[in-house]
Amino acid sequence: MFEWSLCGLDQDLCYVKYNERSQSHYPSSYQCYNPTYQACLNNAVCQHSQVCEKQCLQENQLCINNKTICHVSDSYGYYYYLSTLAAIESCNGTCYNTGVHECVNDTIQCPHNNNCSGTCYNSSTHKCFNGTLCSLDVDICHVKYNQLGRSNGLSSYQCYNPTYQVCLNDALCYQSQVCDQQCLRENQLCINNKTICNSRNRQWYYDHGPKLNATESCNGICYDLSVEQCTDSTIQCIDNNNCSGICYDPSTHKCLNGILCSVDEDLCIVQYDSWGRHYDSQSVCYKSQYKACFNNTMCYKSRVCDQRCLRDNQLCINNKTICQLRNGGSYYNHEPRFNTYESCNDTCYDPDVHECIDDIIQCINNSHCSSTCYNSSTHKCLNETLCGLDEDLCSVNYYEWDISYYSKPQCYNPRNQACLNHTVCDRSLVCDQQCQRQGQLCTDNKTICNVPSGVSFYAYQSTSPAIKSCNGMCYTVADKECIDGTIQCINNNNCSGTCYNSSIHKCFNGTLCGVNEDLCIVRYSSWGTQYYTQSLCYNPKDQVCLNNTLCHQSRVCKQHCLLEYQLCANNNTACNGTLLNYTRYGENLIHVCGGICYDPSIQRCIDGNVRTFLPETTTGKFVPSDYHSSWWDIFKVNCYILITIFVIFFIIRQLCGWSSTKTEKSIYLDADRIPLMKNDEI
Numbered sequence: 001m002f003e004w005s006l007c008g009l010d011q012d013l014c015y016v017k018y019n020e021r022s023q024s025h026y027p028s029s030y031q032c033y034n035p036t037y038q039a040c041l042n043n044a045v046c047q048h049s050q051v052c053e054k055q056c057l058q059e060n061q062l063c064i065n066n067k068t069i070c071h072v073s074d075s076y077g078y079y080y081y082l083s084t085l086a087a088i089e090s091c092n093g094t095c096y097n098t099g100v101h102e103c104v105n106d107t108i109q110c111p112h113n114n115n116c117s118g119t120c121y122n123s124s125t126h127k128c129f130n131g132t133l134c135s136l137d138v139d140i141c142h143v144k145y146n147q148l149g150r151s152n153g154l155s156s157y158q159c160y161n162p163t164y165q166v167c168l169n170d171a172l173c174y175q176s177q178v179c180d181q182q183c184l185r186e187n188q189l190c191i192n193n194k195t196i197c198n199s200r201n202r203q204w205y206y207d208h209g210p211k212l213n214a215t216e217s218c219n220g221i222c223y224d225l226s227v228e229q230c231t232d233s234t235i236q237c238i239d240n241n242n243c244s245g246i247c248y249d250p251s252t253h254k255c256l257n258g259i260l261c262s263v264d265e266d267l268c269i270v271q272y273d274s275w276g277r278h279y280d281s282q283s284v285c286y287k288s289q290y291k292a293c294f295n296n297t298m299c300y301k302s303r304v305c306d307q308r309c310l311r312d313n314q315l316c317i318n319n320k321t322i323c324q325l326r327n328g329g330s331y332y333n334h335e336p337r338f339n340t341y342e343s344c345n346d347t348c349y350d351p352d353v354h355e356c357i358d359d360i361i362q363c364i365n366n367s368h369c370s371s372t373c374y375n376s377s378t379h380k381c382l383n384e385t386l387c388g389l390d391e392d393l394c395s396v397n398y399y400e401w402d403i404s405y406y407s408k409p410q411c412y413n414p415r416n417q418a419c420l421n422h423t424v425c426d427r428s429l430v431c432d433q434q435c436q437r438q439g440q441l442c443t444d445n446k447t448i449c450n451v452p453s454g455v456s457f458y459a460y461q462s463t464s465p466a467i468k469s470c471n472g473m474c475y476t477v478a479d480k481e482c483i484d485g486t487i488q489c490i491n492n493n494n495c496s497g498t499c500y501n502s503s504i505h506k507c508f509n510g511t512l513c514g515v516n517e518d519l520c521i522v523r524y525s526s527w528g529t530q531y532y533t534q535s536l537c538y539n540p541k542d543q544v545c546l547n548n549t550l551c552h553q554s555r556v557c558k559q560h561c562l563l564e565y566q567l568c569a570n571n572n573t574a575c576n577g578t579l580l581n582y583t584r585y586g587e588n589l590i591h592v593c594g595g596i597c598y599d600p601s602i603q604r605c606i607d608g609n610v611r612t613f614l615p616e617t618t619t620g621k622f623v624p625s626d627y628h629s630s631w632w633d634i635f636k637v638n639c640y641i642l643i644t645i646f647v648i649f650f651i652i653r654q655l656c657g658w659s660s661t662k663t664e665k666s667i668y669l670d671a672d673r674i675p676l677m678k679n680d681e682i
Helices: 075-083 202-214 457-462 630-667 671-681
Strands: 012-018 024-033 038-041 044-047 061-064 068-071 088-091 094-097 102-104 107-109 126-129 132-135 139-145 151-160 165-168 171-174 188-191 195-198 215-218 221-224 228-231 234-237 253-256 259-262 266-272 278-286 291-294 297-300 314-317 321-324 342-344 347-349 354-357 360-363 379-382 385-388 392-398 404-412 417-420 423-426 440-443 447-450 467-470 473-476 480-483 486-489 505-508 511-514 518-524 530-538 543-546 549-552 566-569 573-576 591-593 596-598 603-606 609-614 621-624
Touching: 012 038, 012 044, 024 038, 061 088, 068 088, 068 094, 132 139, 132 151, 139 165, 139 171, 151 165, 188 215, 195 215, 195 221, 202 215, 202 221, 221 228, 259 266, 259 278, 266 291, 266 297, 321 342, 321 347, 342 354, 385 392, 385 404, 392 417, 392 423, 404 417, 440 467, 447 467, 447 473, 473 480, 511 518, 511 530, 518 543, 518 549, 530 543, 573 596, 596 603
Parallel strands: none
Antiparallel strands: 012 024, 038 044, 061 068, 088 094, 102 107, 126 132, 139 151, 165 171, 188 195, 215 221, 228 234, 253 259, 266 278, 291 297, 314 321, 342 347, 354 360, 379 385, 392 404, 417 423, 440 447, 467 473, 480 486, 505 511, 518 530, 543 549, 566 573, 591 596, 603 609, 609 621
């Protein structure tokens, strides 16, 4: 039986029997497809980029040299082989990587017996540790414990990069998580780079991690020095400032009925929401300068009327009378005009269109339109539809998507809108006495065309002078042409279904890039995290692609891309940066200590730890420092300098003042000598 299929003007029809897995597609059916970027081959539909030797590639298949199809055993292997397509060959129909495999008698084998737990590898890029395959630039760690410090009973060997990771006591962690030659576990903090303490819970860890300098350890438990103290290995609140088990600083907080609030807050027992609905009581702190609490209801001060909190369906008239909005409306919808409202039997009404007669709200002069009161000086009624005085009425039958619906009268402003063919649109969207619908453009101010599906409408709109129509479909003349009513790519410049201009773009393995760009198969982020393989274009003038990582040329160190938290010392060693702004130093001024960058002018490397130098005495003093406290170290150095300057200034001022005092005493008479002088004169 013949089957009808509704297709777009830019589509053709294909009789499909098989899906992308080459499984028989039951029931067989006719499917629409776009020949611009799709193909119909052997009763299957696929993208142009999936065509090989006039066949549609099936799932987990690859195309070699545009003529040979090979099969990959699993989806993970498919993405791996796809990223190294240039080194892929076929061995009896199965894909293999020539860099790590060889085909002997139609059998894939590992060359030179480079087999690591069943995985072939290239000895120039990888090595095998106890059955675990790793890159040459990484080490191996025997891991027994996870981040929580728990052992699941199944130890394993894991590869790790010693540039930013360490392996300690059968645990693997980042260098920033090392404390006293141990890996910090979850919810643990490091004090003074040597003492580990456990946070009481995850929230305490996040709250106090940034305040590490104010944290100490009490019997292995972290505590806050500003509000807690350690007495007989027990954490207690200073001066017994305890609020429901929470220690607090009375200079910043206060305890109200067991609820901890800021000193500038009050407490409200809330039982009703903004609509007046009752719920379980809640104790809520609030700032009285912004909010108010009346009758177990909290609200903003702007919603207070006659010592009561207004509900969302209430208004306040003259700051003393509360009225209810009709039909359950919210004050948000009436906010621009509620200052003009009045009350009629406790119900709000607009005196511009209503009046209150015998406690009943009525329309002024009986001016109503479909039961809606209106002001005849600003509105008019057209066929029971309320419109503005400067508006007309249009009988609308179509949405902007050209979908028909029940006829509906709609007001429109004829100055900037038009009513054409039962559709309202802006006058800027009028083309040849028709309203452009959603997804349509006007070419040459006289022809409407449809933007193809899957194409950005705004991209076409921005290049509208270069848009033409082909059998009702829009196309860009820069990379497409219209032949026999069909849109085709100029010179067959097609990249994964996208036409392109060869003067500004080029196609890399199905990825469209600029003519000055190269392609990078990216597997790792700038933080070193592995994710799904991506094919990304990049400009080799500014960026480089190294080891499946894309980075700026300024972030390259010894043929590796630096991670976000790394710096390059002496142009050949990557180290983990600290909070110090090392960008202001030359490369030769950055030294490395245990994988951590440091500035030798103010820091030293002692026993593998970075220590900051503070000029407190003539001999100098070293204090432990890690990257969390580097800013604090610089701040203390600046403080010492400022204090020294202040002391010198104070001494100079005192010396000047003492000299001035002596001069004044030699000029003016002492009070004790005045009587003696008078007697001599007599």
